[in-house]
Amino acid sequence: MRYTPHTSADKERMLRAIGLESIEELYQHIPKTLRERASIDLPEGLTELAVRKRLAGLAAKNANAADWSFFLGGGIYHHFIPSAVDAIVSRSEFSTSYTPYQPEVSQGTLQALFEYQTLICQLTGMEVSNAGVYDGASATAEAVLMSRRIQPARRRRVLVSRALHPQYRAVISTYLRNLDDMQLEEIPFDVTGGTDIEQLSRRLNDESMCTVVGYPNFFGVIEDLGPIQSACARSGAQLITVTTEPLALGLLKPPGAWGADIAVGEGQSLGVPMTLGGPGFGFFACQKKFVRNIPGRLVGETVDTEDRRGFVLTLATREQHIRREKATSNICTSQTLCTLAATVFMSLLGKTGLRRIAEVNAARAHDARDRLVSEAKLEAVFSAPFFNEFVMRTRGADEMIKRCAANKIAPGVHLTRWYPELRDCLLLCVTEMNERGEIERLVRTVAQ
Amino acid sequence: MSALSEPSPNKHSSRAAPPRLLFESGSSGRSGLYWPAEGEKIQNQIPATFLRDDISGFPELGELEVLRHFTRLSQRNFGIESQFYPLGSCTMKYNPKINEAVARFPGFALTHPLAPAEVLQGALEVLYGLERMLIEISGMEDISLQPSAGAQGELTGLMLIRAHLMEQGNPRKKIIVPDTAHGTNPASSTLCGYEVVQISSNSQGVIDTAGVTKVMDENVAALMVTNPNTLGLFETNIAAIADVVHGKGGLVYLDGANLNALMGVAKPGDMGVDVLHMNLHKTFSTPHGGGGPGAGPVAVKAQLREYLPVPRIVKRGDGFELREDFSKSIGRVRSFFGNFGVLLRAYTYIVSLGGDGLQEASRMALLNANYIRKKLEKSYQIAFNEPCMHECIFTDRIQHKNGVSTLDIAKRLLDYGFHPPTIYFPLVVSGALMIEPTETETPETLDAFVDAMLSIAQEAKENPDIVKTAPHSTPVSRLDEARAARKPLLRWEPDRKND
Numbered sequence: 031m032r033y034t035p036h037t038s039a040d041k042e043r044m045l046r047a048i049g050l051e052s053i054e055e056l057y058q059h060i061p062k063t064l065r066e067r068a069s070i071d072l073p074e075g076l077t078e079l080a081v082r083k084r085l086a087g088l089a090a091k092n093a094n095a096a097d098w099s100f101f102l103g104g105g106i107y108h109h110f111i112p113s114a115v116d117a118i119v120s121r122s123e124f125s126t127s128y129t130p131y132q133p134e135v136s137q138g139t140l141q142a143l144f145e146y147q148t149l150i151c152q153l154t155g156m157e158v159s160n161a162g163v164y165d166g167a168s169a170t171a172e173a174v175l176m177s178r179r180i181q182p183a184r185r186r187r188v189l190v191s192r193a194l195h196p197q198y199r200a201v202i203s204t205y206l207r208n209l210d211d212m213q214l215e216e217i218p219f220d221v222t223g224g225t226d227i228e229q230l231s232r233r234l235n236d237e238s239m240c241t242v243v244g245y246p247n248f249f250g251v252i253e254d255l256g257p258i259q260s261a262c263a264r265s266g267a268q269l270i271t272v273t274t275e276p277l278a279l280g281l282l283k284p285p286g287a288w289g290a291d292i293a294v295g296e297g298q299s300l301g302v303p304m305t306l307g308g309p310g311f312g313f314f315a316c317q318k319k320f321v322r323n324i325p326g327r328l329v330g331e332t333v334d335t336e337d338r339r340g341f342v343l344t345l346a347t348r349e350q351h352i353r354r355e356k357a358t359s360n361i362c363t364s365q366t367l368c369t370l371a372a373t374v375f376m377s378l379l380g381k382t383g384l385r386r387i388a389e390v391n392a393a394r395a396h397d398a399r400d401r402l403v404s405e406a407k408l409e410a411v412f413s414a415p416f417f418n419e420f421v422m423r424t425r426g427a428d429e430m431i432k433r434c435a436a437n438k439i440a441p442g443v444h445l446t447r448w449y450p451e452l453r454d455c456l457l458l459c460v461t462e463m464n465e466r467g468e469i470e471r472l473v474r475t476v477a478q
Numbered sequence: 479m480s481a482l483s484e485p486s487p488n489k490h491s492s493r494a495a496p497p498r499l500l501f502e503s504g505s506s507g508r509s510g511l512y513w514p515a516e517g518e519k520i521q522n523q524i525p526a527t528f529l530r531d532d533i534s535g536f537p538e539l540g541e542l543e544v545l546r547h548f549t550r551l552s553q554r555n556f557g558i559e560s561q562f563y564p565l566g567s568c569t570m571k572y573n574p575k576i577n578e579a580v581a582r583f584p585g586f587a588l589t590h591p592l593a594p595a596e597v598l599q600g601a602l603e604v605l606y607g608l609e610r611m612l613i614e615i616s617g618m619e620d621i622s623l624q625p626s627a628g629a630q631g632e633l634t635g636l637m638l639i640r641a642h643l644m645e646q647g648n649p650r651k652k653i654i655v656p657d658t659a660h661g662t663n664p665a666s667s668t669l670c671g672y673e674v675v676q677i678s679s680n681s682q683g684v685i686d687t688a689g690v691t692k693v694m695d696e697n698v699a700a701l702m703v704t705n706p707n708t709l710g711l712f713e714t715n716i717a718a719i720a721d722v723v724h725g726k727g728g729l730v731y732l733d734g735a736n737l738n739a740l741m742g743v744a745k746p747g748d749m750g751v752d753v754l755h756m757n758l759h760k761t762f763s764t765p766h767g768g769g770g771p772g773a774g775p776v777a778v779k780a781q782l783r784e785y786l787p788v789p790r791i792v793k794r795g796d797g798f799e800l801r802e803d804f805s806k807s808i809g810r811v812r813s814f815f816g817n818f819g820v821l822l823r824a825y826t827y828i829v830s831l832g833g834d835g836l837q838e839a840s841r842m843a844l845l846n847a848n849y850i851r852k853k854l855e856k857s858y859q860i861a862f863n864e865p866c867m868h869e870c871i872f873t874d875r876i877q878h879k880n881g882v883s884t885l886d887i888a889k890r891l892l893d894y895g896f897h898p899p900t901i902y903f904p905l906v907v908s909g910a911l912m913i914e915p916t917e918t919e920t921p922e923t924l925d926a927f928v929d930a931m932l933s934i935a936q937e938a939k940e941n942p943d944i945v946k947t948a949p950h951s952t953p954v955s956r957l958d959e960a961r962a963a964r965k966p967l968l969r970w971e972p973d974r975k976n977d
Contacts (some may be wrong), residue, residue: 057712069833091598092598094587132888142556168811332967350788363772366769
């Protein structure tokens with residue numbers, strides 16, 4: 031393929047206008063040694079048809095949720111996406127535009143982002159939301175960095191629940207690795223599968239900066255944020271909640287109602303296809319008093335010269351393009367097309383639809399777990415309430431995964447690579463996409 | 479409540495009133511989703527203390543209402559398929575449709591990152607293949623595709639440098655950044671625990687050996703440089719400068735934001751560069767999406783390989799596996815494998831064009847930029863009288879005599895149906911207008927843009943007011959940004975009157 035429209039006549043005409051003879055003259059000022067070695071040793075280009083066939087061949091080598099029964103969660107979820115979402119996201123006026131620096135011709139993106147910010151506030155019960163960040167993991171790291179900007183210098187201990195997504199813990203640790211004042215500590219989980227609140231209370235003190243917990247956590251457990259929040263508040267530490275499955279917030283009391291200071295998470299569940307875990311988007315919400323410490327883009331309402339309502343990027347003095355080395359973050363993207371998908375998705379489902387889908391998730395997940403216990407004789411590892419994910423102890427997880435794979439079932443994620451103490455334990459996820467028949471097949475295959 | 483799609487009459491001008499917000503229409507109980515209830519009562523599964531009430535204010539709309547709303551919003555945007563979008567340093571080239579089609583194949587869109595690697599071989603082959611192709615294009619030696627965007631690539635790259643220096647005994651304290659750099663460069667440096675030392679470009683718009691030598695010492699970890707720089711100029715002294723930096727034990731970081739000028743023209747790997755990030759949403763045609771998602775892979779020379787983020791994709795026999803056992807790795811910078819959907823589009827693009835096609839793309843990008851430069855040089859002041867690469871920079875010096883500024887010119891371009899160039903950047907040029915046409919535009923489009931610019935130059939002389947009060951034809955006129963920042967309204971609220 032070639033996407034350059036220039037004919038030889040075009041090139042000649044243009045070169046003549048510039049006053050040159052050949053294209054090479056355009057870069058004669060680049061040192062010869064560089065130019066001589068610059069050729070690209072890659073195969074020749076292909077026709078669109080050949081490209082399509084080649085990529086279809088590669089796609090065919092992957093297990094996908096249309097052919098397989100996925101009981102996989104762990105931060106990325108297979109949910110129903112109404113056709114209308116892709117219809118909007120595919121519109122080139124949205125997909126091919128740049129960051130809305132010219133607000134007069136970006137009102138579409140800006141208003142959608144303003145609506146997105148509102149929806150995230152409503153969903154999380156928080157007061158302010160930014161326009162989005164990369165993913166749930168970097169959102170979590172950015173939340174810790176924001177807490178560092180807010181809290182006094184003597185508070186630099188970060189307490190992270192061991193039941194927080196292991197990759198999120200890894201990203202926090204990467205982001206903090208070069209900040210010498212920071213101290214990371216892990217809080218264990220208890221037999222319920224929730225963060226060990228007694229341990230947490232004991233470890234919180236006047237040097238604690240923040241506590242980071244999953245809600246629901248990596249095991250699908252609905253953390254009891256009441257006592258966690260009280261313990262944080264008593265010691266003066268901030269509470270950061272991390273939600274990898276935001277659909278749960280259609281049903282669960284939101285972080286804001288529990289008194290969280292910062293609520294972040296991964297938004298992929300809200301209308302974005304799984305696509306091997308990216309792109310999705312990180313959502314980032316907090317209390318209003320912290321707004322000037324927020325990382326990333328913010329859209330605000332204003333008026334034009336004729337008093338018409340309009341929207342602009344605002345509070346840019348926090349950001350890298352103005353503040354450079356003093357910026358709140360280096361981020362300059364907001365995964366806008368993915369947040370647009372989420373905005374359309376939430377608009378379509380609305381108040382009743384979101385609740386309905388959340389209820390269906392919880393109902394099917396509870397049904398599946400009950401049947402795995404009663405019919406397949408597996409053991410439920412944790413006792414705390416859960417949403418659509420739960421942990422089961424198997425009689426040999428690797429063997430079970432293989433047996434299921436032969437039947438095009440992915441029965442869950444083996445937890446031992448992150449939790450040696452949870453050997454042969456699987457994290458299972460059941461969503462509205464897992465029909466009754468699939469659950470039946472899972473139970474039968476596992477029971478063998 | 480009134481209908482979402484119907485604008486209310488506007489008392490002020492001929493412009494239509496802005497659309498309502500999602501939250502200002504609808505009817506209680508309405509939803510765009512049909513899904514029957516099932517299962518027993520939720521209270522039997524989850525204790526009531528954990529359950530929420532209705533989400534107050536959440537939308538209650540039907541499917542058509544929602545579609546009409548967002549379709550109307552889309553019509554209030556400029557995009558590449560509707561307008562020429564010569565935004566400098568952003569590389570707003572055509573985003574091919576085949577890339578979009580491929581990204582929607584169920585074998586890619588419906589894959590889960592925690593499925594076993596044995597059943598993700600096609601996806602891993604794409605990632606591995608893209609790694610090899612980007613290495614070949616850039617002349618580097620290894621790569622990580624994990625960073626989600628250019629800025630995260632910068633942070634990752636600086637962390638690699640720091641880990642490497644740390645292992646040699648001293649992470650050092652400072653990063654040298656030219657005054658023409660993107661703002662993310664200094665911001666990323668701070669986040670990596672470094673101080674920023676700014677150096678100036680010389681009268682030819684590039685940095686020189688003497689300038690770097692003056693500040694380069696054993697406390698400097700790296701020089702961070704963009705090439706071509708944000709003035710659209712090739713840093714001709716780059717190899718000698720790299721020698722100076724290496725001579726003092728520092729490393730050279732190249733911001734690859736402008737790689738679209740270099741494919742088949744010059745390889746960063748041959749310039750003495752140790753670390754390079756690439757913006758796949760610029761050079762490799764993945765859509766900008768109104769502000770992401772992008773992807774910012776980081777390529778390195780061999781001495782930094784062992785610090786790259788995990789997991790890494792390793793070829794074994796005919797297959798690919800994911801490995802985390804690299805003890806010196808800086809760790810993860812994000813979840814899973816980065817923005818796979820974006821990486822997949824870039825892979826498709828590179829395979830479509832091939833090596834020759836990529837070189838042709840860069841060459842035509844240079845041709846288009848130089849053509850515009852030539853056509854406008856008599857009417858607008860050129861910032862630096864040096865040969866330009868893929869973008870050219872003008873200033874408002876001539877128009878300023880009539881009180882017309884860069885901002886005014888940019889806004890007036892909107893009336894002519896063109897997206898403006900990047901304005902007031904780089905900061906070292908007063909009133910900069912940075913024009914990057916990209917290679918996918920026809921000369922006819924460039925001529926039309928040139929005509930508009932010439933016409934605005936004329937207007938600036940004869941009727942400056944029409945320029946100063948522009949835009950006149952957009953859905954809204956100039957917006958009060960000061961007011962937005964002074965009293966931030968960052969969300970809709972039910973009790974606030976929206977008049």
